[in-house]
Amino acid sequence: MAPKQKTGGNTEKAKEVIQAVVIVESFDEYFQPLSYNIPRCLLPICNVPMLEYTLEFMATSGVQEVYLFCKSHMEKIKEYLKGYIKRKGKVPLISVCNANSSLSVGDVLRDVYRMAQISGHFILCSANVVSNINLMRVYEEHIKRQARDPAQIITLVLMEVSQGHRIESRTENAYYFLHPQTNQILHHHTELKGSKSEDNFPAPLEMFATVKEVEVRSDLLDTCIAICSKDVPQFFEDNFDYQCIRNDFVKGVLHSDIYVETMYAHILQDTSFKEGCYAAGVTGTAAYDIISRDIISRWVYPVCVDSNILPDTDYKQDPESVYKDSGVVLARQCWIEKNIVLGKNTHIEKGSRIRHSVLGDNCVVKSDSIVQGSYLFSNTSVGKGCSVLRSILGFGVQLLDNVKIGRGCMIGDNVILGPNATIPPFTRIAAVKKPEEFEDLDLGTASPSLSQDDNDAKSLTNVPTSVVGVQGRGFLWGSTTNYKDVDGDREDDYDSEESDNMEYFEAQNYCLNYMAVTMKDVDLKEADILDYPPSDDDLESEYSEDASDDVDSGIPINDLAISDAAKQNEDEYMMEAVETLDRAHNNKHEVSTALLELKSLRMAHNASPELQRLALMRWFATKIDWNNLNKSIKALVDKWNPLFEPVTDGDEAQIHMMWVVEQCCANIAADRSDTKSVRMAFQLIVRYLFDAEIISEDAILEWFDEAKDKPDSSGIDVTLINSLQGLIDYLQSSDEESEEDTDSEDEDSE
Amino acid sequence: MQLERSLESNLGNLVAQIKRSRQITEAKDIGREATKLLRLVIKKYKVDNDEGEALSVDEYAEKLVEKIRYVGERLFRAQPTELILINVVNRVIHMIREESKQLQKNKYQDEPGVEVANADVKEIIDDALKEFTYEFEIDDDDDDVDDGSGMAGNFSGASDGSDPYKYIHSNEVIMTCGCSKTVEKFFRRAAKKRPFSVIIPEGAPFYHGHKMAKSLSNHGIEVAVVPDSAVFALMSQVNKVIIGTHTVMANGALVAPSGSQLVASAAKFHSIPVVVCAELYKFSPIFPFYEKSFNILVSPDSILPYKDGDLASHIDVINPYYDYVAPELIDVFVDQTGGHPPSYLYRLLQESYDTKNIISAGNNQ
Numbered sequence A: 001m002a003p004k005q006k007t008g009g010n011t012e013k014a015k016e017v018i019q020a021v022v023i024v025e026s027f028d029e030y031f032q033p034l035s036y037n038i039p040r041c042l043l044p045i046c047n048v049p050m051l052e053y054t055l056e057f058m059a060t061s062g063v064q065e066v067y068l069f070c071k072s073h074m075e076k077i078k079e080y081l082k083g084y085i086k087r088k089g090k091v092p093l094i095s096v097c098n099a100n101s102s103l104s105v106g107d108v109l110r111d112v113y114r115m116a117q118i119s120g121h122f123i124l125c126s127a128n129v130v131s132n133i134n135l136m137r138v139y140e141e142h143i144k145r146q147a148r149d150p151a152q153i154i155t156l157v158l159m160e161v162s163q164g165h166r167i168e169s170r171t172e173n174a175y176y177f178l179h180p181q182t183n184q185i186l187h188h189h190t191e192l193k194g195s196k197s198e199d200n201f202p203a204p205l206e207m208f209a210t211v212k213e214v215e216v217r218s219d220l221l222d223t224c225i226a227i228c229s230k231d232v233p234q235f236f237e238d239n240f241d242y243q244c245i246r247n248d249f250v251k252g253v254l255h256s257d258i259y260v261e262t263m264y265a266h267i268l269q270d271t272s273f274k275e276g277c278y279a280a281g282v283t284g285t286a287a288y289d290i291i292s293r294d295i296i297s298r299w300v301y302p303v304c305v306d307s308n309i310l311p312d313t314d315y316k317q318d319p320e321s322v323y324k325d326s327g328v329v330l331a332r333q334c335w336i337e338k339n340i341v342l343g344k345n346t347h348i349e350k351g352s353r354i355r356h357s358v359l360g361d362n363c364v365v366k367s368d369s370i371v372q373g374s375y376l377f378s379n380t381s382v383g384k385g386c387s388v389l390r391s392i393l394g395f396g397v398q399l400l401d402n403v404k405i406g407r408g409c410m411i412g413d414n415v416i417l418g419p420n421a422t423i424p425p426f427t428r429i430a431a432v433k434k435p436e437e438f439e440d441l442d443l444g445t446a447s448p449s450l451s452q453d454d455n456d457a458k459s460l461t462n463v464p465t466s467v468v469g470v471q472g473r474g475f476l477w478g479s480t481t482n483y484k485d486v487d488g489d490r491e492d493d494y495d496s497e498e499s500d501n502m503e504y505f506e507a508q509n510y511c512l513n514y515m516a517v518t519m520k521d522v523d524l525k526e527a528d529i530l531d532y533p534p535s536d537d538d539l540e541s542e543y544s545e546d547a548s549d550d551v552d553s554g555i556p557i558n559d560l561a562i563s564d565a566a567k568q569n570e571d572e573y574m575m576e577a578v579e580t581l582d583r584a585h586n587n588k589h590e591v592s593t594a595l596l597e598l599k600s601l602r603m604a605h606n607a608s609p610e611l612q613r614l615a616l617m618r619w620f621a622t623k624i625d626w627n628n629l630n631k632s633i634k635a636l637v638d639k640w641n642p643l644f645e646p647v648t649d650g651d652e653a654q655i656h657m658m659w660v661v662e663q664c665c666a667n668i669a670a671d672r673s674d675t676k677s678v679r680m681a682f683q684l685i686v687r688y689l690f691d692a693e694i695i696s697e698d699a700i701l702e703w704f705d706e707a708k709d710k711p712d713s714s715g716i717d718v719t720l721i722n723s724l725q726g727l728i729d730y731l732q733s734s735d736e737e738s739e740e741d742t743d744s745e746d747e748d749s750e
Numbered sequence B: 001m002q003l004e005r006s007l008e009s010n011l012g013n014l015v016a017q018i019k020r021s022r023q024i025t026e027a028k029d030i031g032r033e034a035t036k037l038l039r040l041v042i043k044k045y046k047v048d049n050d051e052g053e054a055l056s057v058d059e060y061a062e063k064l065v066e067k068i069r070y071v072g073e074r075l076f077r078a079q080p081t082e083l084i085l086i087n088v089v090n091r092v093i094h095m096i097r098e099e100s101k102q103l104q105k106n107k108y109q110d111e112p113g114v115e116v117a118n119a120d121v122k123e124i125i126d127d128a129l130k131e132f133t134y135e136f137e138i139d140d141d142d143d144d145v146d147d148g149s150g151m152a153g154n155f156s157g158a159s160d161g162s163d164p165y166k167y168i169h170s171n172e173v174i175m176t177c178g179c180s181k182t183v184e185k186f187f188r189r190a191a192k193k194r195p196f197s198v199i200i201p202e203g204a205p206f207y208h209g210h211k212m213a214k215s216l217s218n219h220g221i222e223v224a225v226v227p228d229s230a231v232f233a234l235m236s237q238v239n240k241v242i243i244g245t246h247t248v249m250a251n252g253a254l255v256a257p258s259g260s261q262l263v264a265s266a267a268k269f270h271s272i273p274v275v276v277c278a279e280l281y282k283f284s285p286i287f288p289f290y291e292k293s294f295n296i297l298v299s300p301d302s303i304l305p306y307k308d309g310d311l312a313s314h315i316d317v318i319n320p321y322y323d324y325v326a327p328e329l330i331d332v333f334v335d336q337t338g339g340h341p342p343s344y345l346y347r348l349l350q351e352s353y354d355t356k357n358i359i360s361a362g363n364n365q
Helices: A002-011 A050-061 A074-088 A105-115 A135-148 A205-209 A232-238 A245-255 A285-296 A448-456 A499-512 A526-531 A536-544 A547-553 A557-586 A591-605 A609-622 A629-647 A651-671 A675-691 A697-709 A718-723 A725-741 B005-019 B027-044 B057-078 B083-110 B118-134 B181-191 B208-218 B228-235 B260-269 B342-352
Strands: A019-023 A065-070 A093-098 A122-126 A129-131 A152-160 A172-178 A184-192 A215-217 A220-228 A262-268 A279-281 A316-318 A322-324 A340-342 A353-355 A370-372 A387-389 A427-430 A475-479 B173-175 B197-201 B222-226 B240-244 B254-257 B274-277 B322-325 B332-335 B338-340
Touching: A019 A050, A019 A105, A050 A074, A050 A122, A050 A129, A050 A135, A065 A074, A065 A105, A074 A093, A074 B005, A105 A232, A105 A245, A129 A220, A129 A285, A135 A152, A135 A220, A135 A262, A152 A232, A152 A245, A152 A279, A172 A220, A184 A245, A184 A262, A220 A262, A220 A279, A232 A245, A245 A262, A279 A285, A340 A353, A557 A591, A557 A609, A591 A629, A609 A629, A609 A651, A629 A651, A629 A675, A651 A675, A651 A697, A651 A718, A675 A697, A675 A718, A675 A725, A697 A718, A697 A725, A718 A725, B005 B027, B005 B057, B027 B057, B027 B083, B027 B118, B057 B083, B057 B118, B083 B118, B173 B228, B181 B208, B181 B240, B181 B274, B197 B208, B197 B228, B208 B222, B222 B228, B228 B260, B240 B254, B240 B260, B254 B260, B260 B274, B260 B322, B332 B342, B338 B342
Parallel strands: A019 A065, A019 A122, A065 A093, A152 A262, A322 A340, A353 A370, A370 A387, B173 B197, B173 B240, B197 B222, B240 B274, B274 B332
Antiparallel strands: A122 A220, A129 A279, A152 A220, A172 A184, A172 A215, A316 A322, A427 A475, B254 B322, B332 B338
């Protein structure tokens, strides 16, 4: 079949129609409940529907025929396409195909086979691709290669990303074994991140039979784009168990003894600026977050906000990557920090602070609210004093006053929250009840009658009002760190002995594709792994109860997450405080100015005094000149002692201050080799702080007693404490002297 | 306002092309496409009004202007930072008014009392536009370089004004920057008679300089490519700086490929004359009240590759495609009619535009 294909392809190449198969259905639920009412591909990224990006990408690349395979919400997609064709013309020709019976990408390709519309090589991609590459070049290379290697069956388009890149796959490590000259894929291996097999994995030696050198690359990201030969759908038809391209098809063909077909990788290179090299698929909300940020910071140029891909927008770019459409109203006193998109007629009222966020059309942010790292779809309103952290808010969501939304939340369309509600991180809330056994409802195509019923019974929320607020309206859909959602029936390629464990990792990693979820949030303890999977009852009880009540339920995810959010806030405060002080120091600001800045920072982050002390000390430690200890510390304390005053009011605070000083020095001692000078510094700091009357002698003495009584294991540096003995002795003697005059009680420390 | 169906689709295509800006970025391409479209609008426009009543010539011209203005505003919206569109639309509007007036005047002198037919107006405007489109044509053919008989009105024809021999003398060392077709043509014509050498900074990160050097050396011109950092050091060796530009603002400032500012300021320091080659359509009636607003920020990838993620996700990288070159750094503009000092631009603009009624992209100033 291959030779025939080749001759056909060659002669017809000139007039060949370039076709693309776009898989619109995602076959997962990452965007639920946001994608409950509208298909996922029409959710906006930077206020433009995802599908628009993909279609634009096809159009600019010169694709002539596009086949969209849709499943859920087909009517809405068709309606949208009508509008698209009206404004962009009929090139490329778009046809919508029904893939209602499909359960996986493999099923779609079997549909493609049966449709028999594909005449030659075609482009296969999903409807969530955002890219600025010139696909035509990739396609031409594929065709050229076909002449050399008639057995070529697929070219995967891969993007180079360094390790630890924000867009890197969070769930798995993918290894490509490539022919160094031709980029032929000789072997492909994937494994879940954090799994035990991560350290080593087998590679077939057979590949060395044909090549002398093999390049193993782990820095390649799948872009969800591939150029397929005509035979690919046939393969799927023949192997009815193939479900996805990479894990089933690529591995299946490569590992098989029967198939001789070859595969190639096209690695996107940075060329001239006119041809970008960015391509990525929105595979989950985490990717959604990252791709939005990439669009805002113009990595995908010319696909950017001020290209105004939609006809009725007029985005203009201000400095610092702030994009504003027409009719945006900003109060005189509001903070619009960098990397922001503001849709048409959006109002920001006074005292509000927006950063790293996308706001849709007609959004309102009332006074003194904070929106950070979040995505607000159109017609959303945020009440007074709210805070929204790294979350996605659907169309028409209303936050009443004083609603705090923790990170990673997904709030579905038309939900009302508040007033005075606090939503724990990673919560999913929708205006309708979560359909039971959601998977069986064909994802978004939930039967309309069901949602109708819910509308009638809207008052009966199954969420305690303490979560959604007194006037709130919404149903809890569980948390994104909930393992229950994991697709259980996924084909398991791994060793059967490890499969239990694998399943766990799969579950854990599944959650990592959600926005703002970090490894910490899903990392369960050893005991929990044994219990996995948690029974449904457990989960039910966990989510039907108030967040504060679930301490007994075994998995205090919400608690953990809250503390984690707080920690993030702390880290942020710490960093900013140190930066502020640095700036003040380097630019020789007045102490009073620095004091004011610190104060406003403290307000913004609601930082505890403990934290302030820590930040202050941490900065202090960086400024010490280790070659000239005495002088530098004295100078620092002399100049900056007013900074310490507000945070060292009272004995308790001063004792804590001592702990902080000790801790800082211990940290430094851990880094530096000469512990002697650290001890010296510690003594000097305490002395000068004492001299400057920041720490009273009572506090020092009390702290010393406390410290001496602490066990060694508590992580304190005993040598440091002992080094203070001299000062303590001095203080005690002076203490005695002063106390001799006034009739004093006896000291037990002597 | 309603447009005819075919026009609507033409306009839609052009708007889409402009928005997908990588398909058209060069000034002359945008200008040519926009002029083509406007010509089509005029061609399609009926001589009578909708009810079939005859219009006077002035009314007719004004109606036509209205239509052009409507099309123009939609074009501006597609790419508000693109000044060439503003230039072309305003120029065409000016042409319509001037030509119709001129025609009436001439007719009155020749045969007083006879009304001018609207069809004649249409024809004469079309002729004017046709001539205007020549401005955008720079032939790559070698043949027409030496004979002066080619098309008048652009740089490839050797009209007196843009005669390169006035500016380039034997054995001079010229520095240029970017990859301007206009400048290339200018050099090639000069090279027919005079030997000279050209220094080209490579123009990172876009490396237009490489392209320019290649095409110049293909035509036998002595070329040296130098790193951008060497511009200042080499400037003392240079006799003249000749650069191209994307547009010229009304105050005489340039929106030119990035790197131009560097070259122009170095030249200023060494008191080297800076000559800017620009066709008339590049002269814009818009003043730069906010100089950054006409720049294009392209993908930072060429400065900091995206794959180097750790850094890329923590810092903001800005990669402007153009430089704003202040008017005081420029000594003379050369267009197809001759050389002008920057201070003379206002006069030039008055000839090409109805400077009191400039339509522009709204609030981009």
